[in-house]
Amino acid sequence: MSSKLTRLIDVAKLAKVSTATVSRVINNSGYVSAEVKERVLKAIEELGYQPAKAARFLAKSRQNFKISIVADDWVLKSITTALDEFYSIVYKGIIDFSKNHRMSIELQDISSWDRGVDGFLLMGGGITKELVKEIKDTGKPVVLVDQYIPGLKVDCVVSDGYDGAVFAVDKLISKGLKRIVHIHGPLSHFGFRDRYDGYVATMERHGFMPRTYEFDEISDNMGVIIDMMLRNYGKPEAIFGSNDTAAIRAMDELKIRGYSIPEDVSIVGFDDIMSASLITPKLTTLKIFKYDLGSIAARRLFNLLMGEETHPIKISLFTQYIERESTI
Template identity: 55%
Template sequence: MSAKLSDVAKLAEVSTATVSRVLNKSGYVSKKSREKVMLAVEELEYKPSKVASFLASRKLAFNIGIVAGKRLFRVLSDQSDQFYTIVLKGIEEFFAGNNMRGSLVPSNNFSEDYDGYLLIGGEITEEDIKKAKETKKPVVLIDQYLAGVKVDCVVSDGYDGAIYGMKKLISKGLKKIVNIHGPLSHFGFKDRFDGYISAMEGAGYLPKAYEYDEDNDNMSAIIDLLLSRYGLPDAVFGCNDTAAIRAMEELQARGIKIPEEVSILGFDDIVNSSATTPSLTTFKIFKHEMGVVGSRRLQSLLIGNEPRPTKISLFTEFVQRESTL
């Protein structure tokens, strides 16, 4: 195990603040104490954190542009979104402890005044990334991945979650499983959709999917079409909790019992998912961690650490509640 700053301080019989002053060459330290610190560093083979050293030498905070598409910028501005508001809190908490500050800006505002950018959400396009890169500043995507663009990103592993969820439903004897998803230009929806298709085809069952327009709420029309053309499904898999909850509401409004007649599975684990009747079985996305991990990755890029683009994928967690058998 590598030595820590506190180990150096203990061996040198000085405070950690004194060790920091010696290593950062800042402030007064007596010759005797300085020599004791350097001997302890050599004996323990202590290697200072590149991040810590950089931040200690920096007088001003990094100024970060937190960029969102038009719709997401609107809902984040009034904190009405149950997903990205938590992502944003993770970002803000990391910034507070790491000499960084951020401003929420719309996707048409790529000012060179920012030291770097966090681009969040499925509305982010290749054109947005191109504009951000033109500023020559580091860029990290959160909850969005665009194939072939090769830009740093942090996403949840929806494909793995969908595979796991379908296997759970199929193991209960459910075969007619319908997927209701958002726009497939959003990586999260596409990833979960692909997992659903793979699991259904792998089990020898026919996939059936419908696209949900959350802004115009076309769920009533989807359920009418589903029941008239496909019949009563065994289960509905919503690619996010909002779609799953709306599907459950529309099915219940037509006298269909959940989960006795149709099981409902969601994705995201937003706050409302545990308050539905019955409570929604879903997958927990670690939203706060996505914000923290994305911010940490941007920090590494800002100090020139590990510069090659990286795709970081966080696994989800299955949350069994009452809406599935």
């Protein structure tokens, strides 16, 4: 038995784990709890187990990393004020992972980001191709969160909006609904574009004509959209919103105009923010696992900081259909 293998076994015995767990810690592959990882690192130090890879890993694992979350004003405001909404939960996932991995987090606006950090999490649809290129040029690790920009080959973590839209529209059609309208956010945001594409593809696959309207959440043009839809298209049988905010606002405006939900119009949202289960009727929606979106993005950045698995990847989380009261 080689001395290297013997010492690996000694580390495992001292840390009271398997040799496979020691290898996972050194190679930063697979899940190991923070408590177990700490025991292994201490055993490595105590026994002086210093093959080149372990030495490099140990040095990095003791480093405190300074991380910048870069986002536009709207996302930053969501993080700091909307405790039950989308980006605040994504942010919590990032923070909880970071606490156990020596990563300190600071929030920065897209117009004033700091080059003097160790890595970047770029969050939301306000992240542009130009900004990603500029930050990537710093040579620091970068992960996009809830955004994907084709052609850049930059690590990203997103929800699978296309799959979610296909499932939702198929579900509505299976109930005999054909006149299904999609109200979406700006299509420059990958998430909205992904859901839009899934909606259009599914409608066309069934031989139905897609009908879409763009909702501006900041100016809130939903009243104008509903009036235009009713005047030019007529009453839809269902509305699929690209997020819960759009779906809820559509519901509000239809109620004002005397329509009943879901008897007159079925409505489906996307995100499953807390408000979705508190309104009347409760909103049917596609649940995005927002906390996981944040924690997985933070974990991916940590891997890059450790120099492990550095080939860029796109991680896409499937959604879950949550059927409530707003659909027949």
